[in-house]
Amino acid sequence: MKDFKMSPRPLWKSLSDVPMGSSCSSFHICDTNAAWRVFRPVMDYSLCIGCHQCYLLCPDGAIHKEDAKVFRIDYDFCKGCGICANQCKPGAISMVKEDQV
C-alpha cells in the first residue's frame, strides 16, 4: 500500500539532528496524532460515489485523493472527528469504535 505520510518522520541519530534555534524546516513532523481517536472512520468503497466531500472537508487533510474515485484515510493523522462520516451522503463512511476494529 502507498505510504500516505506526507512527511516521513525525521530520524534523529544524535542531538545535532534536532533543529536548533527558534525556527525549523517546513513540514518537519515528528509525531503522529493517531491516539486522539475514539471512533475510527472506515470506508466502504462499494458505496463510494466519488463526490470528494470527505477529502474536501477533512480539517486535517487526512483523507488523500489517490484517484478520482479512490480515497484513502491516513490513520496516523486522523483525529476521528467524524466530519467525513457526517458529510458522506451515500453513507460510505462509518465511525467504528477503536477497540472494535
Place this chain on the structure above:
Amino acid sequence: MIKKLNARNIDAKECFYGHKACGGCGESLALRLALKVLGEEAYLSLPAGCMAAVSFIYPNMAFKNNAVITPFASTAAVATGIAAGLEALGKEAPLSVGFAGDGGTADIGIQSLSGAIDRGEKFIYICTDNEAYMNTGIQKSGLTPFGAATTTTPAGKAIHGCVTEKKNMFEIAAAHGISYAATASIGYPEDFLNKVQKAKECDGPAYIHIYTPCPTGWGHGSEITVDLAKEVVDTGLWFLAEYENGEFRLNKKPENFKPVADHLKRQARFRHLSEIEITQIEEMRDRKWEKMLKNWG
C-alpha cells in the same frame, strides 16, 4: 475568465498537515482549504492564537509554507513587511498572507489591519472567525454574537451571555475602499475557494472573513462543524457577500430563513437562551438583512 475551483480541481497536495488542532476544528479546515488555493509559495503570518499554537510545536512544523508567528497586534503589519521584503528580493509574484482569528482581527489587530489596507499594498488577510478568544479559554471578543456564553460573559441568572452584537468587521474592512473583501463560511467550501482565488488575483489588499465553528468553544459535536457553518448561512445569522470595485454584492439571498432556535440549541453556548432572546436574535437578523438587501441589492 478564471477557472472555477471545486473539490475536483483543487491541488491535491497538502500544505497544512499533522497539526494538533482539536478534532473537527473549523479554523484549521479554513486554513487548509485556503492554502490549497494559495499554494506553497505563499508566505504566512500568524499571530498568537489557535493556529499558531497547533502548528508550531517545537520541533514540529505543520506548514509546508514559510510561516512566522507575529506579535498579536501586528499580523497585517508583518504581512505587508514580508510583502515589501519579497519585492525587494525580486521574487516573481510575491504572495504574503495574514491569518488571524476574530480577536486578532477585530480587537487587537484592527489598527495594523486598517493601516495596511490604507497603504494599499498587495497582501491577503484572512480572518477565521470563531466568535471568541478560543486559544486562551473562550473569552468574549468583538465578534462574539448576542447571547453567546463565554467565560467572560457567562450565562447567569441576571445576564444571559454576551450583551453586545457582533462587530461588522466585513463592512469596516470594505469602508477603507479595499480592493477586494468577502465573507465566507466553511459550510460553503467551494464559494470560499473561489473567493481566495479572487483575492490572490486582485491587485491590492484583500480581506476575507470566514465563519469557522469551534467544537471546544461552542460546545457542539465535532462531526457537525461543517453542518453548523452551512446552517448559519441558511438561517440568515451569517451572510455570503463580496465587495469589489466599490460595490457590495450578496452572493446568496435566502428566500426563507431556516428556524434560528434549532440552529442555536445545537450549541451549548446558546442553550440557556429563552424564547424572548431568540426572538430578539431574529429581530436583529431581520434588521440586518433589511439593510443589506436595501443597500447591497
